[in-house]
Amino acid sequence: MRILHTADWHFGRALEGRDRRLEQTAFIDELCQIVEEKEIDLVLIAGDVYDSVNPPAWAEELFYDALERLAAEGKRGVVVIAGNHDQPERVRAAAPLAYKHGIVLLGLPKETPFVSTAGRNDTERVRIIEAGPSWLELALPGIDHHAVILALPYPSESRLKELISESFTQEEMQQAYSERIGKLLGEYAQKFREDTVNLVTSHLFVMGGMETESERPIQIGGALTVSPSAFPKNAHYVALGHLHRLQKLSGTPLIRYSGSPLAYSFSEAGQSKAVVIVEAIPGQPVQEEIVYLKSGRPLARWKATEGIAQVEQWLAEGRDAGSWIDLELHVREAIDPAEFQRLRKLSDDFVKIQRVLVHDGKKEEAEQPETKKEELRPDQLFRRFFERKRGVSPDEKVVALFERLMAQVQDREERGERE
Incomplete structure (x- = not known):
C-alpha cells in the first residue's frame, strides 16, 4: 500500500498581500501528477486546507477540484481532517457526496465517518468496511490488505467538547492534555490488527517539533502540546499537520510532519517543500520517500549593505530569479521618496523592503516596511497597539495573556456556532 501524506495547504492565504492563487493551483497540478506517477493508493491530508474559517469561493473550488482529481472516480482513497484554521462544518459539509468518490471528510474529533452500504461489493472502488468515532477501515482497489486509520481532526478542548482543566498550571495542563490525547488514541488503536496497515493522522503540536513564523498559535504557552509517546506504538505511520517545516520526530512509530506545500513566511526562506510517500505492508516497517515540490515560488532574503547599486x-x-524577495537595504542617509518608488519598480518580486540607516558601520535606526492591518496576525496588531499607547513593546507575558483571551473567545464562538 502506497500512501501520500500532505497538509497545511492554507488555500486563500497571501504573502504580505501577494496573491498565491496561481502557486496553490500549480501545487494541485503537481500533486495530482505525483499521485499518478507514484501509483498512490491513499492520500492523507492532515488539516488546514484553508487559511481561515471563511475562505474565498475560489479556494473552495480549488479544494473540491483537487479532491475529485485525487480520488480518480473512487479508485484512490482520500482522507481529509480539519485543522485549527478550518471551520469543521465547512470541511465535512460534502461528506455524503464525497464518500461516493472514495473521499472521507472529518471536521471534529470523535466524529464517525459517513458510511453507506451502497457499492459494498464493488472491489474496483474504495470502500469503508467499518467505522466509528475518529477511526475507519478502508479497502482499496488492488490491495489485498486493508488500512485502519485513526483520524483525529484538531482536538481543542472546545472541539473535543471536553473541559480538561480550569485550574491546572501550564505544566499540569500540558501533561493532562497529552495524556487525554494519548488515551483517546489508545482507545481507537484497539481497532488496529496485525493483518492491516495501521495509520494515524491528526493536526497537533507535538513536543520536539520545529516551528516557523507562518504558523499562527495552536496552543497558548505550550499547553496544547502532545508528547510523541501519546501515539500508538503499533502504528505504521503517523501523518501530522500544523508545523510548516518538513520534519521527522524521534521515537516509535514513524512520526512525520509533511510541512506546507508553499512557504508562507520569510522565516521559511531556503526551506524545501515536499510531500511524504510511505509504502506499508502489514507486519513490516514502512519505507518512506520524500518528493520535493517545484510548484511554489521560493522565498529569499536579501541584505544589501552597499545600497541600491548593489540591489x-x-x-x-x-540572483534568486523567480523568488519572492524580502529586502533589507542599508543606506547612509534617508532615501528620497521618488528614489524609493523607483527601487520598488525595479522588480515585482520585492514583497518587503526595509530601509536601515547606517552610520560608521552601525545601525542607527530601522524604517520598518508599511504593512496593511489586514495582513497582520492578531498578536502583531496587539503589539502595534500596545507600543502606540504605551511607547514600549509589551512583555511576552502580556502577549501570552492576550493570546489566551483570544483563544477563549474563539472557543466560545465555535461552541456558539455548533449550538
Whole structure:
C-alpha cells in the first residue's frame, strides 16, 4: 500500500498581500501528477486546507477540484481532517457526496465517518468496511490488505467538547492534555490488527517539533502540546499537520510532519517543500520517500549593505530569479521618496523592503516596511497597539495573556456556532 501524506495547504492565504492563487493551483497540478506517477493508493491530508474559517469561493473550488482529481472516480482513497484554521462544518459539509468518490471528510474529533452500504461489493472502488468515532477501515482497489486509520481532526478542548482543566498550571495542563490525547488514541488503536496497515493522522503540536513564523498559535504557552509517546506504538505511520517545516520526530512509530506545500513566511526562506510517500505492508516497517515540490515560488532574503547599486547589480545578475524577495537595504542617509518608488519598480518580486540607516558601520535606526492591518496576525496588531499607547513593546507575558483571551473567545464562538 502506497500512501501520500500532505497538509497545511492554507488555500486563500497571501504573502504580505501577494496573491498565491496561481502557486496553490500549480501545487494541485503537481500533486495530482505525483499521485499518478507514484501509483498512490491513499492520500492523507492532515488539516488546514484553508487559511481561515471563511475562505474565498475560489479556494473552495480549488479544494473540491483537487479532491475529485485525487480520488480518480473512487479508485484512490482520500482522507481529509480539519485543522485549527478550518471551520469543521465547512470541511465535512460534502461528506455524503464525497464518500461516493472514495473521499472521507472529518471536521471534529470523535466524529464517525459517513458510511453507506451502497457499492459494498464493488472491489474496483474504495470502500469503508467499518467505522466509528475518529477511526475507519478502508479497502482499496488492488490491495489485498486493508488500512485502519485513526483520524483525529484538531482536538481543542472546545472541539473535543471536553473541559480538561480550569485550574491546572501550564505544566499540569500540558501533561493532562497529552495524556487525554494519548488515551483517546489508545482507545481507537484497539481497532488496529496485525493483518492491516495501521495509520494515524491528526493536526497537533507535538513536543520536539520545529516551528516557523507562518504558523499562527495552536496552543497558548505550550499547553496544547502532545508528547510523541501519546501515539500508538503499533502504528505504521503517523501523518501530522500544523508545523510548516518538513520534519521527522524521534521515537516509535514513524512520526512525520509533511510541512506546507508553499512557504508562507520569510522565516521559511531556503526551506524545501515536499510531500511524504510511505509504502506499508502489514507486519513490516514502512519505507518512506520524500518528493520535493517545484510548484511554489521560493522565498529569499536579501541584505544589501552597499545600497541600491548593489540591489541593481543582483537583479542584473538574475540572483534568486523567480523568488519572492524580502529586502533589507542599508543606506547612509534617508532615501528620497521618488528614489524609493523607483527601487520598488525595479522588480515585482520585492514583497518587503526595509530601509536601515547606517552610520560608521552601525545601525542607527530601522524604517520598518508599511504593512496593511489586514495582513497582520492578531498578536502583531496587539503589539502595534500596545507600543502606540504605551511607547514600549509589551512583555511576552502580556502577549501570552492576550493570546489566551483570544483563544477563549474563539472557543466560545465555535461552541456558539455548533449550538
